[in-house]
Amino acid sequence: MNLRALPANAYCIASVSSSASSSITMTTINGRGSGLLSVGGASSFTLPATTRVRVASWPPEEWAPKMIVFDKDGTLGECTQALKIWCNRMTEKILYKCLAMNLSREKANFIVSSFYSVIGWSVEKDDVVPSAPLSANSWADILDVTAECLAELGLRVSIDEVACWHESLGDIHVQDPPLINNLAHFLTDLKSQGILISICTSDDRSSTTACMRNWQIEHLVDYCICGDEVERSKPSRQPLLNLCRQAGVMPHECLVVGDTSSDMGMGLNGGAGLVVGVLTGSGTKQQLLDTGAHVVLPNIGHLKDLLRCLPPREVAPSSTTVVSVESDASIDDMRNEEETAASLLVSMKSKDHSLPLKAGKEQTGDNDDDVSVLS
Numbered sequence: 001m002n003l004r005a006l007p008a009n010a011y012c013i014a015s016v017s018s019s020a021s022s023s024i025t026m027t028t029i030n031g032r033g034s035g036l037l038s039v040g041g042a043s044s045f046t047l048p049a050t051t052r053v054r055v056a057s058w059p060p061e062e063w064a065p066k067m068i069v070f071d072k073d074g075t076l077g078e079c080t081q082a083l084k085i086w087c088n089r090m091t092e093k094i095l096y097k098c099l100a101m102n103l104s105r106e107k108a109n110f111i112v113s114s115f116y117s118v119i120g121w122s123v124e125k126d127d128v129v130p131s132a133p134l135s136a137n138s139w140a141d142i143l144d145v146t147a148e149c150l151a152e153l154g155l156r157v158s159i160d161e162v163a164c165w166h167e168s169l170g171d172i173h174v175q176d177p178p179l180i181n182n183l184a185h186f187l188t189d190l191k192s193q194g195i196l197i198s199i200c201t202s203d204d205r206s207s208t209t210a211c212m213r214n215w216q217i218e219h220l221v222d223y224c225i226c227g228d229e230v231e232r233s234k235p236s237r238q239p240l241l242n243l244c245r246q247a248g249v250m251p252h253e254c255l256v257v258g259d260t261s262s263d264m265g266m267g268l269n270g271g272a273g274l275v276v277g278v279l280t281g282s283g284t285k286q287q288l289l290d291t292g293a294h295v296v297l298p299n300i301g302h303l304k305d306l307l308r309c310l311p312p313r314e315v316a317p318s319s320t321t322v323v324s325v326e327s328d329a330s331i332d333d334m335r336n337e338e339e340t341a342a343s344l345l346v347s348m349k350s351k352d353h354s355l356p357l358k359a360g361k362e363q364t365g366d367n368d369d370d371v372s373v374l375s
Ligand SMILES: O=C(O)COP(=O)(O)O
Pocket: 071, 072, 073, 074, 133, 134, 135, 136, 137, 138, 139, 200, 201, 202, 203, 204
């Protein structure tokens, strides 16, 4: 199959032609052009009718992912209920503190609604605001903004106390159910196509390990990095580059999939080959497209359809070609650098991909200076 070059910057809706046809007609929705996505000979190919494609960034011919980088909450697992419980329990703690300080009911309500506003909780919708910190940021960030907001409003509470409240709730995502049926089978199928599986989450390691165990996918995840294992979490490219270094692949060989603008941002900032948004979590379709998604799908199950229009990968041999990243700037240098897609200079070397899953910190124990970026 091959993909024809399409006009730059055109956002398209793919309308699926009859199953006997080998092409999908692309119709622009923003008036910036139109084109054709040719799927030669794939007569049974179907792409979800709602699929949107940002044509300008569609991967070039012969592109296929070496690694899929999955976000966890809202992409692999249903997290809304857990976040709602977290919000309610934290609200109780805040109100108790207000009571202890003899604050008026009005003042207490104001403090709670300010807390909702900084973490991104909508009382009207009884849900997280699309891609708000609560659904997209690391717990460290969420606790920081919470403590800061409460202190600014005169509540005598330290970051340590807020962290204590949070810790007393346990790992809130532990009971999250998977978002598709038979997640393990789905990942096994991807691995049989020679694709490495990784998870990049802003959630903590303990909760992530528990989720993987509950979903019985621990043995299927090649690499995993969590919010408490990186200095900068999504939308920084740091977690993606870190995963790439562990796996020995280049960012442009990765397909990044997630449900929030932070996930899309990491894909875009890190120079991922394909950035896919899914509508099973917090982000809206438009928001995901606006923040870097090349394609938005209803859920990760549709990735199978998407991959069918890319060239098949050969199943990875036990010893396969990977990369080490070299450059003249370290991750540290990136802190002050504008988050734009970087050019990575890579040198190829041999590395075994059949390594067991390791925690991000352990795997990245080597100096961050190993990962380098050419600006
Ligand atoms: O736990 C969070 O706040 C976000 O987690 P995610 O990166 O897996 O969506």
